[in-house]
Amino acid sequence: MGRAPCCDKMGLKKGPWSSEEDQILISYVQKYGHGNWRALPKQAGLLRCGKSCRLRWINYLRPDIKRGNFSEEDEESIIKLHEMLGNRWSAIAARLPGRTDNEIKNVWHTHLKKRINKNSDDIICKKKKSDSKKEFSQKRHSTCSSTTTNVTDQSGAPTSSSMQSSQPSSSDLSSVAETTSFAAEESNNNVDDNKVVVVKDENNMERQFSEISSNFLEIDESFWSEALSVENSNTTYDPSEFSYPFSSSSINSVELAYDYGTNDTIVHDMDFWYDVFVKAGGSPELPEF
DNA sequence: AAGCATGGCAACCGCCGTCGC
DNA sequence: TGCGACGGCGGTTGCCATGCT
Structure with a gap:
């Protein structure tokens, strides 16, 4: 049951993209846009599946991608947003212009998750803060x-x-x-x-x-x-x-x-x-x- | 210097929701 | 209404670089 993965089609290339492929994709999208990802590779002359093209464009080739390391502020934002939104990487990415869901997901798994665990003591402090807030709330009655x-x-x-x-x-x-x-x-x-x-x-x-x-x-x-x-x-x-x-x-x-x-x-x-x-x-x- | 372990990240996989027929 | 095509998403994989022994 189910649709076969598009990349299972014979003759389609997988793995890292070459700079030539990147150039083909960039120039095609700039010229014609990407209305139909599935049809795009054929029309552009790429031996890739549409999904692969889309991913490459979204995560790497898009002109508005902000590359480079995440700033401390970015990381704090991700932590807070993750606290609120959970593993909804695309929703988090939508709040961080120029960053992709994939990138944020990677940063989370490689850096931030560890930092959160390391800072568990801080969470305890936060709990104490909440307790004092409760006290405040009761006092005000x-x-x-x-x-x-x-x-x-x-x-x-x-x-x-x-x-x-x-x-x-x-x-x-x-x-x-x-x-x-x-x-x-x-x-x-x-x-x-x-x-x-x-x-x-x-x-x-x-x-x-x-x-x-x-x-x-x-x-x-x-x-x-x-x-x-x-x-x-x-x-x-x-x-x-x-x-x-x-x-x-x-x-x-x-x-x-x-x-x-x-x-x-x-x-x-x-x-x-x-x-x-x-x-x-x-x-x-x-x-x- | 070689081998192994670990981390970082790009890319893939498979599921799901939406849309059009 | 059902079905297939498609895009989007989150989880996972695998390659490569770097560090450590």
């Missing part, structure tokens, strides 16, 4: 004013009441961020995992965030760096491409990642989320970019 309501969905998924349909336009986001404020009172000072914070924006529109402290702990540097990357991409993002929320039970994450969960998803300005996060009791020391 005695000082921060807000209203709370019960979350009714047993699965932990956002309830319909917490997924509001009214959405600000993208252009409104900055102003919303500046003026978001808490509703005036808190009915219960105890930490209760079934409560949500109700935040009102400048239009007096209620916006709900759960107070499940463990969910708050998921909103760490990774969240902010991903939010930043989404913001910098300057496009409407695809929720499926966004690693937050990790699960439907992460009510805060849902609320943060989606603009109240409608189909017309809008990404809030990161300042907005930071404002909400801090006002909701997140450590003001975070994020650290």
Whole structure:
């Protein structure tokens, strides 16, 4: 069953590309483009399969390829992106202009994975930081004013009441961020995992965030760096491409990642989320970019 | 200097999703 | 609706360079 690999065709060359082959491919693509990879080698006079041509072009011959060693910043970006996206090399590459998925994958396996393991001590430190954030979150219950309501969905998924349909336009986001404020009172000072914070924006529109402290702990540097990357991409993002929320039970994450969960998803300005996060009791020391 | 081990990286393989017929 | 062609992706392989003994 299944299609035979295209390179199984008789007479097709495999292995490293010669400079002559490279030149043929480059000049052909520059002249005619690469509308059909399978047909390309035949038309260009290359004894390669289309897949091989495509790979060679994408990973090596493309004019916008940034060659050379990865900078420290690049490597940090990869580590953070991998933390958020996992082994989705193409998604990571899309956020690093000029770098290919193959290159990033290689760098990860040869350098960064080892570095991560080596830095496991740092992860422990990060955990301690999260613990202090939790402490901060609990402490604020005695000082921060807000209203709370019960979350009714047993699965932990956002309830319909917490997924509001009214959405600000993208252009409104900055102003919303500046003026978001808490509703005036808190009915219960105890930490209760079934409560949500109700935040009102400048239009007096209620916006709900759960107070499940463990969910708050998921909103760490990774969240902010991903939010930043989404913001910098300057496009409407695809929720499926966004690693937050990790699960439907992460009510805060849902609320943060989606603009109240409608189909017309809008990404809030990161300042907005930071404002909400801090006002909701997140450590003001975070994020650290 | 020779042989072996290890690392780095280009390229390949096979699976999957999408699209057109 | 089913099927094949195709592109894209992630995992893996294998070659070559370098380091070590």
